[in-house]
Amino acid sequence: MSKITLAIVKPDAVKAGNTGAIIDHIIKAGFKVKAMKMVRMTKESAMGFYEVHKERPFYGELVDFMCSGPCVPMMLEKENAVAEYRKLIGATDPAQADEGTIRKLFATSKAENAVHGSDSDENAKLEVAHFFSRGEILSNG
Ligand code: CMP
Secondary structure (H helix, E strand, O other): OOOEEEEEEOHHHHHOOOHHHHHHHHHHOOOEEEEEOOEOOOHHHHHHHOHHHOOOOOHHHHHHHHOOOOEEEEEEEOOOHHHHHHHHHOOOOHHHOOOOOHHHHHOOOOOOOOEEEOOOHHHHHHHHHHHOOHHHOOOOO
């Protein structure tokens, strides 16, 4: 079981001024932020990041949304990080998310759902590499 996951505070949550509150939830849940930046994704970057969803009907909408404003990708560390972080953010659709989860608190719809979390250890590694070079990741502390 890997100890890392890739989280993104998505453009809807950044625009709404919820970046700090979301990072606070993440830290209070015991995650360490090992890398973080604010970026505006290009279309090419968003298309590559969501390549696995390219056959889905919402792919174009998803890519446009992710490029619509700045977002905040983070590499997080904790034991069993992928599953623990997905528990913290709740279901993709905020209407289905448990009370107290980040999506229940901050997401407005299935599309504009405030945060992203990797769905497997393998994807976590690929997604971290999408945003961060080795020199941008804390090696200790
Ligand atoms: P995320 O965890 O980033 O992974 C894929 C994303 O696709 C998901 O969050 C949502 O933002 C988006 N998504 C999933 N289902 C739908 C849908 N039915 N309509 C629009 N966007 C969706």
